[in-house]
Amino acid sequence: MSTTIQVRVTGTADPEDELRSLLRWLKADDEVGPSAHGVLAGSAPPHPEHMGTLLDIISLTVASGLSATQLAVAIGQWRGTRRRTPDVTLRRGDTEVTVTGADAGTVRAIAELMAEPGREERPDDGGTA
Template sequence: MDVAISVSGALDPDAEIRSLFRWLQREEDVPSPKFTPAAPEQEDMGAVSDALVVVLGSGGAGSVLARSLSVWVRHRTSDLKLTFRGEKGTVQLDGKRIKDPVALVEALREATGE
């Protein structure tokens, strides 16, 4: 099951998505992310940053990804939003709420149906 992760709301979303890419590459238990062009939403104006696609298999990879993302977010200095796009829909979390790994797990489950 694939989940696309995009970053918005930060001063430099492109730098943040690259930072997230490097972070996830170092995580042993998270499948390697791949860049893909982000699909623009109807309300988006201008260029849309790339998204990362992570293939979540069985065995709790979504929970591991959520924990990793919550640690990465704690190290951010600007407000940002993470958007998860999966088979079941799109979920967006404000960076201030992402400090809670449970919120991330729920967002991933909602987007992927896992």
């Protein structure tokens, strides 16, 4: 079973460039890469007066085997490499989580976001970043 999550980066001059960087980071991560597939996408239809689509999200499909801890740590590590630390917001349906670190509260929030409706999931609180 897989889950699709929209990922948005804010607080930066070039969100599309940061999304590309985050997507490369997640694909290269030994823990996240094999369990996640992401593509850049637009959250709105293209504007008729502009060429192309504004790429402002990553549509990230994650396998059920990927833990919230692994995803939170990978995003936290990527944020730590940025000159200006951007905010990363993950959204699934009506649930939204903004990542500001990889603490236990963030991991729990991401676990709730990744959980299938009607299925309880306990995050692995064993690691910190």
